[in-house]
Amino acid sequence: MVITTNHFIWTCCFHSKENDINGEWIAAEVPGAVQLDYARHHKWPDYWYGDEFRNYEWMENQYWTYRTTFTRPLLNKSERYLIHLGGVDYACLVRVNGVVLADHEGYATPVTIDVTTVLQDENCLDITLRPIPKAYPEPVDRGQAAESCKPTCSYGWDWHPRLVPIGLWKECVGHKASASFFSQAELRYDLQTVDSHYKAVCYSELAIDGESEGLVIHWTLESPDGAFIFDKIGTVQEARKWVSTLEQPELWWPRDQGSQACYKSCWKLSDSNGHVLDRREQQVGFRRVRLVMNGGAWDKPDVFPKSRSDAPITLEINGRRLFGMGSNLVPSEIFPGLVTDEREQQLVDSAFQAGFNLLRLWGGAGIHRDAFYERCDELGILVWQEFPLACNNYPDSPEYLDILQQEAVSMIRQLRGHPSIALWCGGNELFNAWSGMDDQSHALRLLNSLAFAEDKNTPFLPTAPVVGMGHGPYACVDTASGEDVLSLFSRSTHTAYTEFAVPGPAAVSTLKSFIPQDELWPPRIGTAWETHHGIGALPSIAVDSWLMHATIDSFFGTSQNLDELVAHGQILQSIGLQHIFEESRRQWPACSMAMNWCFNEPWPSAANNSLLSWPHEEKPALQAVAQACRASLLSARVRKLKWTTGEQFMCECFAINHSAETTDFGLVDLVLCIGAKEIPLLSWQAGALQAGTNKIGPHGSVCLPPDTPKQFTLHIRSACNSDYNNSYTFFCEPKIVDENGSRELNA
Amino acid sequence: MVITTNHFIWTCCFHSKENDINGEWIAAEVPGAVQLDYARHHKWPDYWYGDEFRNYEWMENQYWTYRTTFTRPLLNKSERYLIHLGGVDYACLVRVNGVVLADHEGYATPVTIDVTTVLQDENCLDITLRPIPKAYPEPVDRGQAAESCKPTCSYGWDWHPRLVPIGLWKECVGHKASASFFSQAELRYDLQTVDSHYKAVCYSELAIDGESEGLVIHWTLESPDGAFIFDKIGTVQEARKWVSTLEQPELWWPRDQGSQACYKSCWKLSDSNGHVLDRREQQVGFRRVRLVMNGGAWDKPDVFPKSRSDAPITLEINGRRLFGMGSNLVPSEIFPGLVTDEREQQLVDSAFQAGFNLLRLWGGAGIHRDAFYERCDELGILVWQEFPLACNNYPDSPEYLDILQQEAVSMIRQLRGHPSIALWCGGNELFNAWSGMDDQSHALRLLNSLAFAEDKNTPFLPTAPVVGMGHGPYACVDTASGEDVLSLFSRSTHTAYTEFAVPGPAAVSTLKSFIPQDELWPPRIGTAWETHHGIGALPSIAVDSWLMHATIDSFFGTSQNLDELVAHGQILQSIGLQHIFEESRRQWPACSMAMNWCFNEPWPSAANNSLLSWPHEEKPALQAVAQACRASLLSARVRKLKWTTGEQFMCECFAINHSAETTDFGLVDLVLCIGAKEIPLLSWQAGALQAGTNKIGPHGSVCLPPDTPKQFTLHIRSACNSDYNNSYTFFCEPKIVDENGSRELNA
Numbered sequence A, B: 001m002v003i004t005t006n007h008f009i010w011t012c013c014f015h016s017k018e019n020d021i022n023g024e025w026i027a028a029e030v031p032g033a034v035q036l037d038y039a040r041h042h043k044w045p046d047y048w049y050g051d052e053f054r055n056y057e058w059m060e061n062q063y064w065t066y067r068t069t070f071t072r073p074l075l076n077k078s079e080r081y082l083i084h085l086g087g088v089d090y091a092c093l094v095r096v097n098g099v100v101l102a103d104h105e106g107y108a109t110p111v112t113i114d115v116t117t118v119l120q121d122e123n124c125l126d127i128t129l130r131p132i133p134k135a136y137p138e139p140v141d142r143g144q145a146a147e148s149c150k151p152t153c154s155y156g157w158d159w160h161p162r163l164v165p166i167g168l169w170k171e172c173v174g175h176k177a178s179a180s181f182f183s184q185a186e187l188r189y190d191l192q193t194v195d196s197h198y199k200a201v202c203y204s205e206l207a208i209d210g211e212s213e214g215l216v217i218h219w220t221l222e223s224p225d226g227a228f229i230f231d232k233i234g235t236v237q238e239a240r241k242w243v244s245t246l247e248q249p250e251l252w253w254p255r256d257q258g259s260q261a262c263y264k265s266c267w268k269l270s271d272s273n274g275h276v277l278d279r280r281e282q283q284v285g286f287r288r289v290r291l292v293m294n295g296g297a298w299d300k301p302d303v304f305p306k307s308r309s310d311a312p313i314t315l316e317i318n319g320r321r322l323f324g325m326g327s328n329l330v331p332s333e334i335f336p337g338l339v340t341d342e343r344e345q346q347l348v349d350s351a352f353q354a355g356f357n358l359l360r361l362w363g364g365a366g367i368h369r370d371a372f373y374e375r376c377d378e379l380g381i382l383v384w385q386e387f388p389l390a391c392n393n394y395p396d397s398p399e400y401l402d403i404l405q406q407e408a409v410s411m412i413r414q415l416r417g418h419p420s421i422a423l424w425c426g427g428n429e430l431f432n433a434w435s436g437m438d439d440q441s442h443a444l445r446l447l448n449s450l451a452f453a454e455d456k457n458t459p460f461l462p463t464a465p466v467v468g469m470g471h472g473p474y475a476c477v478d479t480a481s482g483e484d485v486l487s488l489f490s491r492s493t494h495t496a497y498t499e500f501a502v503p504g505p506a507a508v509s510t511l512k513s514f515i516p517q518d519e520l521w522p523p524r525i526g527t528a529w530e531t532h533h534g535i536g537a538l539p540s541i542a543v544d545s546w547l548m549h550a551t552i553d554s555f556f557g558t559s560q561n562l563d564e565l566v567a568h569g570q571i572l573q574s575i576g577l578q579h580i581f582e583e584s585r586r587q588w589p590a591c592s593m594a595m596n597w598c599f600n601e602p603w604p605s606a607a608n609n610s611l612l613s614w615p616h617e618e619k620p621a622l623q624a625v626a627q628a629c630r631a632s633l634l635s636a637r638v639r640k641l642k643w644t645t646g647e648q649f650m651c652e653c654f655a656i657n658h659s660a661e662t663t664d665f666g667l668v669d670l671v672l673c674i675g676a677k678e679i680p681l682l683s684w685q686a687g688a689l690q691a692g693t694n695k696i697g698p699h700g701s702v703c704l705p706p707d708t709p710k711q712f713t714l715h716i717r718s719a720c721n722s723d724y725n726n727s728y729t730f731f732c733e734p735k736i737v738d739e740n741g742s743r744e745l746n747a
Helices: A034-041 A052-061 A341-353 A370-379 A398-415 A442-455 A485-490 A508-514 A549-556 A562-586 A620-628 B034-041 B052-061 B341-353 B370-379 B398-415 B442-455 B485-490 B508-514 B549-556 B562-586 B620-628
Strands: A002-007 A010-015 A026-028 A063-071 A080-085 A091-096 A099-105 A111-114 A122-129 A172-177 A181-194 A197-209 A216-222 A228-235 A243-247 A263-270 A276-284 A289-292 A314-317 A320-322 A324-329 A358-361 A382-386 A421-425 A469-471 A496-499 A593-596 A632-637 A642-644 A648-657 A667-674 A677-685 A693-703 A711-718 A726-733 B002-007 B010-015 B026-028 B063-071 B080-085 B091-096 B099-105 B111-114 B122-129 B172-177 B181-194 B197-209 B216-222 B228-235 B243-247 B263-270 B276-284 B289-292 B314-317 B320-322 B324-329 B358-361 B382-386 B421-425 B497-499 B593-596 B632-637 B642-644 B648-657 B667-674 B677-685 B693-703 B711-718 B726-733
Touching: A010 A034, A026 A034, A034 A052, A080 A091, A091 A111, A099 A111, A181 A263, A181 A276, A197 A216, A197 A263, A228 A243, A289 A421, A314 A421, A324 A341, A324 A496, A341 A370, A341 A620, A358 A593, A370 A382, A382 A398, A398 A442, A421 A442, A442 B442, A485 A562, A508 A562, A549 A562, A562 A593, A562 A620, A562 A632, A562 A648, A562 A726, A632 A711, A632 A726, A648 A667, A648 A677, A667 A693, A677 A693, B010 B034, B026 B034, B034 B052, B080 B091, B091 B111, B099 B111, B181 B263, B181 B276, B197 B216, B197 B263, B228 B243, B289 B421, B314 B421, B324 B341, B341 B370, B341 B620, B358 B593, B370 B382, B382 B398, B398 B442, B421 B442, B485 B562, B508 B562, B549 B562, B562 B593, B562 B620, B562 B632, B562 B648, B562 B726, B632 B711, B632 B726, B648 B667, B648 B677, B667 B693, B677 B693
Parallel strands: A324 A358, A324 A593, A358 A382, A382 A421, A469 A496, A496 A593, A642 A726, B324 B358, B324 B593, B358 B382, B382 B421, B497 B593, B642 B726
Antiparallel strands: A002 A172, A010 A026, A010 A063, A063 A122, A080 A111, A080 A172, A091 A099, A091 A122, A181 A197, A197 A243, A216 A228, A216 A263, A263 A276, A289 A314, A314 A320, A632 A648, A648 A693, A667 A677, A667 A711, A711 A726, B002 B172, B010 B026, B010 B063, B063 B122, B080 B111, B080 B172, B091 B099, B091 B122, B181 B197, B197 B243, B216 B228, B216 B263, B263 B276, B289 B314, B314 B320, B632 B648, B648 B693, B667 B677, B667 B711, B711 B726
């Protein structure tokens, strides 16, 4: 048990040789990053302003030592003194009084060192961080991260500058601790179905640091309403064999499906005199999670030579199939040490407001703080957790596999107790050309093995996408073909869309905060618009990604100023995402997931696919997505965004009930609002709809009158509950005919 | 070390309760099966004649006890007596003098029991086999095998009657053995490339049964030419740490790629007095096998939303990519105890004659005898070894996973030392609807884990087909669409065709050996034609599968008698298979494998997709396949089999060099032989072609003259080496026009 905790005061310096710790000592903050300490000391401007980040490039190649000194703590004979490093970014040597006590590599794995025997009256703790790992010196790109478990994105991405953090990203403290304590105390369970009832077979996974002989363990379980379920006492040996069966436990459910019931498991470790040496507590949500085959997937393929059916990607929780709606998470900060528990909670809260029940923790980022997962447990948001691989060809080498194993096991053991953890995944797009890994890659076979050994009842995906799933596109309109996402998704037949994107610019006030005044208008190459991903971020999509200036103007006409451009871009993002989320949901149960790329961003982007601008500013698209992700809603399939006067506007009508209860949609009306006119399109007696089902209504069509304005609106309204109502904005241009009036020129 | 071996004389009886061993004792043969013993004792007709197999149905539900008695062997103080069960089919209790010494389940795992301490002057060994495992009592189908590792096919298949063997399928003997012996002595290696040279890092994996303290191990390695490479001596503890590096070892290659070089590794276990306690020997072929991405696979898919690229299925041996040609193996006998080492060798020899370099050991069958794998090592035939899962939904239950783990680990450890073992695979068509397993199935995640833990340098597939690969069709002409396999495969774009079939009837003499005289002609339902799979075997393909009488007659006209039908059917099988094998090879490197379904059969089929009739009779198609599987050959793509006079016959010309050397094809001529006429189609200077490559030649076409007979031939000839020549038979019918002579009626 931790008796007292010592929070240190830190300094740091950089040096060029690992063992030659010599340099200018400056004040350091832990958690933090050496780059932040250096900039603070030298009073540099914010790293996120303009092109400031370029000044940090040299730092990634230095050794950085954190130093603190502390007086010998008063320890009685049975006490120990531990140094605990919560999170290291990324590799370090730990020395106390010059003696090397640990040589550590790894982002997710904490380090605890018993320093009792090396303590002196005055002590010096040095933590020397190595230069960032690089698979090769040149070129300077994300491939340099391919032989380590350091989060990949900081090596440079289309929404992340090349700025690779070095530091202690979590707390580093001294603990005065009892002679023996729990290094692990975890309730594990197997949730079995017997005659459609559940029973949870529970046991404790326990490990004691220190002598365990003669110690006593006390284990209790409390129900969600605080009632005692059981109470056991015995030796450590006995405790390891305890098995308790809970008949029909109260289950944990994702949001909109039931309550987020959690039991409380408590362990107490005492010596033979009854002195409590350690206590642990765990919130336990009982749930069974599976990935099952999508609706109709077994019927395909249906011709010879016949390949396999698509892989299962429908989440089933406690026997109930769900449509997974959500987003992809990237780091909230370039420097993970800046992320507080409050920021983590705020992030989850925004995802909740967006209607999401699933978040994909993308493999290019690192593990979150506990507070993130705890909040997901509380709010009923499922977590798709990836291991730290993304868009690289991670090698079969024993050196890499060793560190990967350490990090993966550490992540699984830290997180598997959270009921929100629904899925382990090897990492991002590893089975695509830009990564170059495949089913035979040892890293992915190892991860499957580890996930199976450590948490076999949680599904595992080697990567996303697997067969059947789709990623992309990353634009509202394909610049080559001119096809918009309404058309593309309405003819797509994938099992899940776990990345798709429509970019939008940041708010004007945000843009002004990091783009120098003289670079603000017009957006152009060679300015902060470029370094902040507004232009040229991913040329394979469009030269003007992510601003997509040309696309915006193609819908709204030439933007006259920054305010207009931002307003139009944000509307287009809202419109595009609304349609994709809804189209995916209309395809249920053949399609079972929709997660846009991406939710947040690690620094201010001028334009980005994110729904939140850094640090946590909601773009208008977040509200549009929240509307599209209501558990129950009316929805219309319209197969394109841009229309022409005189054209026959067509739509298909759907009722979607992804809630846990029967929902009555009653009588539904579709109305086209063209200027001040309301043109009725169709009426449909949608009626009551079972939980977890869709209903397809009739088609409707109407000829767009010659006076249709540039924008018009489709409304879909329930007579019995306006909560299900929906509306869509479309664009129109006048029909242009040739001089004879016969041939349409803009068809 | 085995000092002497005691071959027992056996009896057996059946009984209805496990512990009530009472019944008529009859002579039994081991290896064998109780069904064979019973039939022999009762002088039944051969089980494979007519419908005799039906008389065996009751036997699967009985307990059967094998019994032998033996006198106490003379043992000196340090010796032990072991009972060794080489292979049990499928679950048994072993009792010596009434004491239960083993309770075993599993087909592939041998059992060794030390009985020293229970020996009496006269001993009785009882091996009680349990009734066959059944997941459910009804219906009587292959799904009953879904909770065990018993080979699935004997539960009934479209080429296997419902006749489920019970017995000791391998030798069961008594061994007088030394006090300590090797339970494992295995050379393991990691073949690394350093600057394009190979080095093999070798170590011994050793386990000693008995006391190992004070014992000495002597390890030697000899090169393929008998030279000593190294010679080590030390304690058991030391021996476990020995690592030896061979620089540039002579490599083992598949046939047509190089020699099948094998080193000899020897271990000797001695006591401190120098007495040899045990010896082991192993043939070691150094090779590196990988599954790599097919040619062009990374370029696909190329549209948004974008899924993953197809899975790798190109075998790469020692850095060289190969086209895998071969066949699927099923059991050679219904009763595996009938398979001798000679039969195993003969099977591999026939595969060698067929030109094959790869055999798929299909998951519905059991493991082969050592002699099979040894022969594959010698002849350079790669082995795709499946675990015992096929076309069922094997459960996630701990009971099933436990037995699967035991069997899989046993198989891997028995086989991984063979250089021919190129691929582990979970089993057959598990990701298709008729199986119902998927990527999340625990059995397949477990198998991946075990294969990775035990033999990580050999690739693993969860099943076949995986994404990109195709299985089927199983007919020369699709009966619904009328499309033939020439058309179908020439427009297919799969990465591998690891099952495809064209059925053919057995020889007339064979048919007469098991079909009663009065049932021979015409083939009809309700006769041995039906029970022996000639009619109604797989109605989803065709009612008359596998004879495909209607298809045969559609090419050759109505068969007048059995001889004609068999002759025509065998020709059609030859033609169809030739085209599929060659088309697959023409698609190299986008396609990398062709393996027909199937090579052999476990009992006499009236008609079947096999190339060998039971027990080992080559069908004519085997020779046609051998022609199509020559390492180097000329080949022509023709997109259909049946032509009409006046039609423009078209073909595309290819040179295929899948040998290890540059091959000169010189000047190539294509000639159509129409009756006595030779019509030149094209000349092509094909020239020299690099190893492992194809060359596409010109197209040629000619109008089929009005006098084209029912069959005509295409010849493709090399001016410099007739070994590469090829020829194809096609069918022709006269053009039928309407009365005006203008509208073609059979187009």
